[in-house]
Amino acid sequence: MSEATLKKPHHHGNLREALVLAGLQLLEEGGPEALTLRRCAALAGVSHAAPAHHFDGLPGLRKAIADEGFRRFRNYMVDAEVLGEQTDRGRLKSITRGYLNFARDNRALFLLIFGYDLTGSRDSHADAGHFAYDPLRRCCAPFVPKGVAPEVIEAQVWSLAHGFASLYLAGRFWSSASDGLFDAVMTLLDGVGAPAGVGMAGLGTAGLGKGGETA
Structure with missing residues (x-):
């Protein structure tokens, strides 16, 4: 266009x-x-x-574009979830597929929305980022073992999906068959939430604030 x-x-x-x-x-x-x-x-x-x-100059325009990008990113994950296998594990894998699809279809926008530091931010841009994060949080919830902070499981899944997407965009994979490679890598999600396989020892309070509440 x-x-x-x-x-x-x-x-x-x-x-x-x-x-x-x-x-x-x-x-x-x-x-x-x-x-x-x-x-x-x-x-x-x-x-x-x-x-x-x-807008407050070009940075303000970029933030507004990123807000829209977060909305579209969330929609990719939700759409993939709806179309995928309707089990807890199936939904978890489906949103990671939506994650990759968004990165592939929107390379520059993907890089833009993850180019901002949201630490401690409470503005509308941070709200957009948290809104986009909700599908991942919701689909991870069934796999959080008792006594483990939800952020631990969420970080495992997020790191796996984001790492693959980022490496794919950077052209770091030797295989052009990214779909098959992605599916093979995502079999690691079969172990998410299994205490014997994820090394949870000592992580039960990770991400928890004062009084045991999530930070």
């Missing part, structure tokens, strides 16, 4: 959305380097000063 294909009828209260969509298009077509306020405004069919009224 070229810049000329995005027309100009974005002046009826949807300008912010139009600018975000323009930014997503630029990101998809040219990567992070192509994303500028001026190009985004031109693609949306507005003056180059318009983005300043909606």
Whole structure:
């Protein structure tokens, strides 16, 4: 899709959305380097000063695009969950498949949304990230052993899915048959939540705050 294909009828209260969509298009077509306020405004069919009224410069635009990216990322996982095997283990594997599919289909956006440090953040961007995380948390819940913090199991699954997706995008795998390789690697999920196989000793309070509550 070229810049000329995005027309100009974005002046009826949807300008912010139009600018975000323009930014997503630029990101998809040219990567992070192509994303500028001026190009985004031109693609949306507005003056180059318009983005300043909606975003705090380019960082603000990037955050708004990332918020939309988190929403789409969540939808990929939820859609994969719905279409997959309807067992606890099947749903867990399905969301990791959705995770990889999003990374493959949205390379630049995937890198953008995981390029922000959400530590200690309580703004809308952090909320979008936590919202996208919910499918993983929910699908991991059935595999959390008694006395183990949920974050332990979630981190195991998340690290496996994100590590594979990141290595795939970096072209680090020797095999072009990524689907078969992915399925083989994800058999490791069969051991998630099994106390004898995941080395839980000493991790029961990991991620817990004062009084044993999750942090």
